[in-house]
């Protein structure tokens with residue numbers, strides 16, 4: 360018995376932006392971006408919300424459109440749980456999952472968001488499986504819990520809306536999209552065989568993004584300070600980590616930085632990512648007793664093709680073991696793994712009975728993997 364993936368779908372915004380277009384914004388070129396990252400283009404949501412993207416991906420995974428892959432079509436009342444992994448929800452309240460639940464008419468479902476940065480989908484699968492297992496027949500205390508038989512686990516991001524488009528070291532990397540998977544508790548199939556999630560301290564702030572709603576409060580440690588509520592105070596200006604890393608005395612970076620943008624020390628993140636990915640793969644293999652030779656496909660976070668190549672080399676396996684979907688998508692954070700998984704299923708790479716690993720790493724730092732039988 361176990362938690363099995365029975366449907367997958369993805370959605371990309373209509374606008375596709377080629378590398379050459381970015382050269383009009385910052386000092387970069389197609390050759391540099393392709394060589395260093397494997398990215399040729401990315402999709403940017405203009406006039407499309409995160410909920411729009413999540414809805415399209417979810418409909419495909421549920422078998423309500425022809426776009427995705429699914430074993431069978433489900434009815435709205437079949438879904439008990441919606442988890443949306445995202446760092447870019449359309450609103451803080453309602454949650455992205457709540458909005459999606461409403462769009463799809465999933466009246467029986469409970470819904471909440473999860474932020475584990477680019478590892479969000481892995482965390483989401485792990486949480487969904489745990490909730491299903493905890494209410495499965497025979498599990499101690501199961502009758503006292505919310506019954507969760509099927510869940511919709513979604514990764515949904517509009518990273519381009521928290522990107523500093525004047526920072527060439529990050530703006531060439533990110534894109535928007537959504538990926539969705541439907542998981543079902545099945546008494547007859549093993550489904551998820553092992554999982555591993557890990558948080559590691561990012562002590563140098565190598566990957567971070569502030570939030571933009573940190574309004575000035577008219578208080579100090581003693582209490583109310585009425586004079587503190589000037590017009591200027593009420594137009595909050597948040598300094599990004601990128602700005603605070605700018606050379607001393609330079610106001611240029613501060614003024615150019617958007618209220619809320621991703622800061623990244625690429626080389627530090629690269630080193631963390633390369634190690635974290637192979638470690639997570641080793642962990643799920645060890646926890647399940649499955650040999651790497653028996654794994655049919657690895658679906659990794661699509662952050663940089665070079666990181667995937669590094670992992671392949673370290674594991675001593677050819678690149679064709681890995682699903683590569685980065686070229687026309689870029690890094691879409693939590694949406695990356697479920698979109699690549701949808702590609703792998705739709706492309707016929709994953710067949711019933713195959714052993715598959717999904718693996719990711721991200722800000723926080725977070726990392727993790729899930730090994731399942733399809």
Ligand code: COA
Pocket residue numbers: 386387388391392395396477527528529531623624625626628629632662663666690720721722
């Ligand atoms: N176009 C052209 N040149 C660029 C550039 C761009 N878009 N971005 C940076 N450069 C320049 C740098 O300024 C630097 O110039 P210098 O040598 O004159 O100082 C040079 O290219 C090399 O920069 P560097 O940062 O050393 O490149 P890199 O090989 O480390 O590649 C990344 C940069 C960001 C692609 C790479 O570090 C990376 O992928 N890191 C991990 C990112 C990641 O996975 N993030 C998401 C985690 S979820």
